[in-house]
Amino acid sequence: MSEQRQMHLGVLLLAAGNVVSGWRLPEAQAGSQNFPLVQDVARTAERGKLDFVFFADAVNTFPGMHPSMVLRLEPLTLLGALTQCTSHIGLAATASTTYTEPYNLARMLASLDHLSGGRVAWNVVSGAFAEAAANFGTAKHPPHEERYAIAEEFVQVAKGLWDSWEEDALVMDKASGKYVDADKVHVLGHEGKFFQVKGPLNITRPPQGYPVLLQAGASDTGCHFAASVADVVFTVQQSKDAAIAFARRLYDLARGYGRDPSHLKVMPGICPIVGSTEAEAKAKLAELGALVDPVYAMKVLSERMGHDMSVFPLDGPVPTLPPSSIMQGHAITLAETAARQNMTVRELRDFVGMSMGHKLVCGSPEQVADELEEWFRDGAGDGFNLLPPYFPGGLENFVDHVVPVLQRRGLFRTEYTGRTLREHLGIPRPEHPAARKAGNALPEPA
Amino acid sequence: MSEQRQMHLGVLLLAAGNVVSGWRLPEAQAGSQNFPLVQDVARTAERGKLDFVFFADAVNTFPGMHPSMVLRLEPLTLLGALTQCTSHIGLAATASTTYTEPYNLARMLASLDHLSGGRVAWNVVSGAFAEAAANFGTAKHPPHEERYAIAEEFVQVAKGLWDSWEEDALVMDKASGKYVDADKVHVLGHEGKFFQVKGPLNITRPPQGYPVLLQAGASDTGCHFAASVADVVFTVQQSKDAAIAFARRLYDLARGYGRDPSHLKVMPGICPIVGSTEAEAKAKLAELGALVDPVYAMKVLSERMGHDMSVFPLDGPVPTLPPSSIMQGHAITLAETAARQNMTVRELRDFVGMSMGHKLVCGSPEQVADELEEWFRDGAGDGFNLLPPYFPGGLENFVDHVVPVLQRRGLFRTEYTGRTLREHLGIPRPEHPAARKAGNALPEPA
Ligand SMILES: Cc1cc2nc3c(=O)[nH]c(=O)nc-3n(C[C@H](O)[C@H](O)[C@H](O)COP(=O)(O)O)c2cc1C
Ligand SMILES: Cc1cc2nc3c(=O)[nH]c(=O)nc-3n(C[C@H](O)[C@H](O)[C@H](O)COP(=O)(O)O)c2cc1C
Numbered sequence: 001m002s003e004q005r006q007m008h009l010g011v012l013l014l015a016a017g018n019v020v021s022g023w024r025l026p027e028a029q030a031g032s033q034n035f036p037l038v039q040d041v042a043r044t045a046e047r048g049k050l051d052f053v054f055f056a057d058a059v060n061t062f063p064g065m066h067p068s069m070v071l072r073l074e075p076l077t078l079l080g081a082l083t084q085c086t087s088h089i090g091l092a093a094t095a096s097t098t099y100t101e102p103y104n105l106a107r108m109l110a111s112l113d114h115l116s117g118g119r120v121a122w123n124v125v126s127g128a129f130a131e132a133a134a135n136f137g138t139a140k141h142p143p144h145e146e147r148y149a150i151a152e153e154f155v156q157v158a159k160g161l162w163d164s165w166e167e168d169a170l171v172m173d174k175a176s177g178k179y180v181d182a183d184k185v186h187v188l189g190h191e192g193k194f195f196q197v198k199g200p201l202n203i204t205r206p207p208q209g210y211p212v213l214l215q216a217g218a219s220d221t222g223c224h225f226a227a228s229v230a231d232v233v234f235t236v237q238q239s240k241d242a243a244i245a246f247a248r249r250l251y252d253l254a255r256g257y258g259r260d261p262s263h264l265k266v267m268p269g270i271c272p273i274v275g276s277t278e279a280e281a282k283a284k285l286a287e288l289g290a291l292v293d294p295v296y297a298m299k300v301l302s303e304r305m306g307h308d309m310s311v312f313p314l315d316g317p318v319p320t321l322p323p324s325s326i327m328q329g330h331a332i333t334l335a336e337t338a339a340r341q342n343m344t345v346r347e348l349r350d351f352v353g354m355s356m357g358h359k360l361v362c363g364s365p366e367q368v369a370d371e372l373e374e375w376f377r378d379g380a381g382d383g384f385n386l387l388p389p390y391f392p393g394g395l396e397n398f399v400d401h402v403v404p405v406l407q408r409r410g411l412f413r414t415e416y417t418g419r420t421l422r423e424h425l426g427i428p429r430p431e432h433p434a435a436r437k438a439g440n441a442l443p444e445p446a
Numbered sequence: 447m448s449e450q451r452q453m454h455l456g457v458l459l460l461a462a463g464n465v466v467s468g469w470r471l472p473e474a475q476a477g478s479q480n481f482p483l484v485q486d487v488a489r490t491a492e493r494g495k496l497d498f499v500f501f502a503d504a505v506n507t508f509p510g511m512h513p514s515m516v517l518r519l520e521p522l523t524l525l526g527a528l529t530q531c532t533s534h535i536g537l538a539a540t541a542s543t544t545y546t547e548p549y550n551l552a553r554m555l556a557s558l559d560h561l562s563g564g565r566v567a568w569n570v571v572s573g574a575f576a577e578a579a580a581n582f583g584t585a586k587h588p589p590h591e592e593r594y595a596i597a598e599e600f601v602q603v604a605k606g607l608w609d610s611w612e613e614d615a616l617v618m619d620k621a622s623g624k625y626v627d628a629d630k631v632h633v634l635g636h637e638g639k640f641f642q643v644k645g646p647l648n649i650t651r652p653p654q655g656y657p658v659l660l661q662a663g664a665s666d667t668g669c670h671f672a673a674s675v676a677d678v679v680f681t682v683q684q685s686k687d688a689a690i691a692f693a694r695r696l697y698d699l700a701r702g703y704g705r706d707p708s709h710l711k712v713m714p715g716i717c718p719i720v721g722s723t724e725a726e727a728k729a730k731l732a733e734l735g736a737l738v739d740p741v742y743a744m745k746v747l748s749e750r751m752g753h754d755m756s757v758f759p760l761d762g763p764v765p766t767l768p769p770s771s772i773m774q775g776h777a778i779t780l781a782e783t784a785a786r787q788n789m790t791v792r793e794l795r796d797f798v799g800m801s802m803g804h805k806l807v808c809g810s811p812e813q814v815a816d817e818l819e820e821w822f823r824d825g826a827g828d829g830f831n832l833l834p835p836y837f838p839g840g841l842e843n844f845v846d847h848v849v850p851v852l853q854r855r856g857l858f859r860t861e862y863t864g865r866t867l868r869e870h871l872g873i874p875r876p877e878h879p880a881a882r883k884a885g886n887a888l889p890e891p892a
Contacts, residue, residue, distance in 0.1 A: 016625075021623075023618070023620070023625070024620045024623060025620075026620070028620075030618040030620060030625075031618060033560060033616075033649065033650060035560065035561055058648065059549060059550070059553075059648070060648065061646060061647070061648035063615075063625075063626040063627075063628035063631045064626075064628065067618075067625040067626075070625065070626060070648070071616065071626075071648055071649055071650060072648060072649065073557045073560060073561065073649065074553045074554045074556075074557035074649065076522070076523055076526070076554065077522055077523065077525070077526040077554050077557040077558050077561065078526065078557065078561070079523070079526065080522070080523040080524065080525065080526020080527045080529075081526045081527065081529050081530050081561050083526075083527050084527050084530035084531055085530055099547070099549075099550070100547075100550060101545065101546075101547075101582055103505060103545075103581040103582060104505070104545070104546060107505075107520050108520050108522065108523050110520075111519045111520035111523040111524065112523050114479060114481065114519060115481055115519065115523060115524070115527050134642075134643075134644035135549040135643055135644055135645065136547055136549060136643070137641055137642035137643065169509075170479075170517065172469070172476040172477065172513075174469070174470045174471075174472070174474075174476060177467075177470060177737070177739045177742075179462075179469070179476075179509075179513040179516065180509040180510075180513075180516060180517075181509075182509035182510065185509045195583055196580075196583035197580075197581055197582070197583065198580035198581055199581065200507060201507070202504065202505070202506065202507035202516065202517055202518060203479065203517055203518065203519065203520065204479060204517060291623070293623045296623075
């Protein structure tokens with residue numbers, strides 16, 4: 001049993017729920033700034049031996065956004081707090097390569113990796129929302145392809161900064177008074193198209209070498225970027241066959257970049273609605289559906305599609321639209337789903353209202369486990385990114401009832417066997433470049 | 447007794463010690479990235495009922511810097527962790543207005559204020575080290591006066607962002623489905639010389655309204671800036687008379703800015719060396735002195751003076767130099783001290799080697815308490831910023847032996863009476879501007 005390939009599971013913690021109406025359920029906690037709830041959910045995920053909890057992010061807001069998007073605790077400071085409330089689970093924060101500085105972000109992520117003992121991941125996003133630009137004095141949100149070019153250079157700089165210090169550069173010898181071995185501290189001297197960063201970073205190498213890198217690109221450029229740098233790829237998939245094709249494509253691309261594809265973990269998103277029986281799960285789904293506000297649902301649909309969908313006739317067919325510059329993964333999957341099922345705009349709106357575009361898996365614990373197992377065995381991914389419809393119950397049901405089924409089937413760990421997130425995911429720690437080539441020692445300032 | 451004016455005490459936590467040789471003492475812990483030590487020290491400070499622990503910062507490094515400066519955990523993520531290891535003590539982080547974005551920093555500080563229940567302070571620095579520029583693709587570190595102009599506008603933007611949400615804007619009404627009262631969320635629309643920031647911020651108002659603002663400027667511009675915005679002012683003072691004059695000047699300036707000077711807390715820095723007897727304290731001082739590396743000490747002196755001091759004859763007089771563009775507070779105080787005592791460069795180097803330029807107070811618990819009490823009663827400040835020579839013992843000695851003496855004399859709290867840092871400091875929570883004037887409601891995006 002234990003020699004079976006193991007499933008990886010993460011959870012996307014939007015405290016107001018991953019479904020448009022999640023926060024309105026009587027048993028749901030509504031607050032998206034509610035730290036006691038976040039802490040409770042992270043501990044539930046750790047009790048379930050999940051690989052990681054994950055926090056989405058944006059650097060803008062509108063009061064009319066979906067509740068889970070409008071307000072949030074800032075992910076990096078939140079991760080700082082969670083390092084002290086959890087002991088094993090991975091902690092993943094989203095941060096934008098368009099609206100932060102590589103020196104500051106690389107440093108914070110390194111600091112968090114130290115504070116957590118090697119449990120940190122970074123969801124590398126270029127920033128889906130154009131409205132962010134106005135909060136940063138930037139004339140204009142850079143276009144899609146340029147955002148990826150920035151992201152690529154940003155990650156390269158971050159890795160260079162994480163390599164500033166060789167593993168044994170910090171000597172701290174009280175007898176001789178030597179604190180640092182200066183020959184083992186390296187200037188980066190990056191002079192690129194978007195960034196000029198000299199270094200070295202003022203913190204030693206993260207325990208994981210580099211924090212785990214997550215990515216969720218789905219456009220062609222996005223897939224190439226993910227295949228070249230990501231350890232974990234999130235993806236929006238409604239059909240198993242499309243998910244299999246996506247995973248194969250990513251593994252192939254990774255191979256093309258000289259990587260071992262088994263070090264790339266593809267994780268489709270799943271919104272699990274679990275009841276003790278199928279009927280109970282369906283009743284919960286109906287209850288959630290009845291609480292959906294169609295105005296919110298239309299806003300979420302428009303965001304997912306990258307176009308204002310309220311301008312089209314509600315009962316007409318879903319029109320064919322140019323590619324989204326916001327979230328192509330969602331737009332592609334929704335367009336396919338609408339075409340396959342011949343949906344009207346209203347039907348697609350209600351579909352998105354329920355799952356915010358992610359795949360709903362609704363049923364008894366065995367039924368949910370069956371569907372996950374089938375996708376997993378057939379190569380639709382290396383595990384799943386869970387998007388519970390509401391908190392805390394939506395995750396508790398999964399952890400208490402579905403996880404044990406997966407464990408009995410030998411598909412999921414019953415204990416953490418490692419301490420770092422890289423160990424949970426079964427991906428290697430990158431060695432310091434000095435172990436491969438000679439570096440340039442840092443000159444003292446003149 | 448309890449009607450006496452109360453002293454405020456903070457501690458500057460440089461984990462490798464505030465004295466050049468602190469980390470080399472046998473009983474010292476050396477690591478400046480040592481979180482268990484930081485946590486232990488923060489808890490000791492909380493046991494001593496101190497107002498806050500404070501973390502200095504810089505966004506550059508050289509292996510030849512003093513150990514306490516070369517490496518550190520990043521202060522904002524570190525504060526995140528400490529929110530969960532402490533319950534009452536204030537948590538103060540340094541962050542630069544030259545190398546961060548107001549939207550990102552205001553957001554993180556608000557997040558930390560929420561995570562800590564209103565215990566966060568921000569040490570507003572414009573960034574003392576010119577070498578930082580090279581880590582941010584900036585052609586050049588802005589000159590002293592421009593750095594303050596940027597800092598001033600930055601703080602104005604941060605306050606505007608913290609006021610994005612009126613206190614009751616978050617409705618979260620499950621029955622009606624109304625999450626936010628959009629009329630109570632405000633666009634800032636800041637269009638300044640250095641920043642253009644639209645807002646609103648994606649987090650509600652910090653529990654303290656604004657986090658507590660710390661400042662340590664000593665130049666003329668720096669004093670004006672501190673007097674106009676700071677809640678707490680750090681200052682480097684070697685003589686009581688100069689400290690009294692400085693505090694009076696700050697209160698007067700604050701009055702000129704229309705502020706109540708009792709809301710401005712001036713805190714000179716003190717490096718306490720406490721023994722059970724005077725002889726024991728002096729022996730510790732000698733032990734520290736014997737471990738000072740003169741090369742490090744000369745580097746610290748050069749940094750404090752803002753000029754390379756190693757080019758002057760060691761046994762010649764301390765030359766008169768143009769104003770420092772790095773840390774004028776230190777440079778002014780050291781020049782005064784050297785002149786008063788007719789010091790050579792070597793003597794000033796050894797003086798700085800011991801205390802890094804801060805005032806040493808060395809003796810038995812009663813002697814240390816006597817000196818603090820005299821300064822405090824004579825108006826040299828509202829309390830002290832403690833800079834223990836090494837950790838953890840340097841603070842433990844103060845907390846276990848000096849704090850009880852101050853408490854017996856009715857000068858310092860025996861229990862926390864409030865929950866927020868503003869309450870510890872006795873300074874009011876700023877009310878939301880909507881309580882004073884009508885704001886502009888946020889339009890939905892087109
Ligand atoms: C599960 C999931 C989570 C995501 N989280 C974020 C997020 O937190 N912030 C963000 O800006 N974009 C987020 N995205 C959007 C992706 O990063 C987005 O696809 C990318 O920015 C645009 O790339 P593409 O055009 O290649 O799809 C997420 C996407 C998925 C599927
Ligand atoms: C106790 C104390 C702590 C300080 N901490 C920092 C710090 O962490 N980072 C920094 O860049 N400057 C720090 N400074 C320097 C002041 O912020 C500095 O005086 C200012 O940047 C330059 O202003 P001035 O020229 O008006 O003195 C500190 C100064 C003092 C006295």
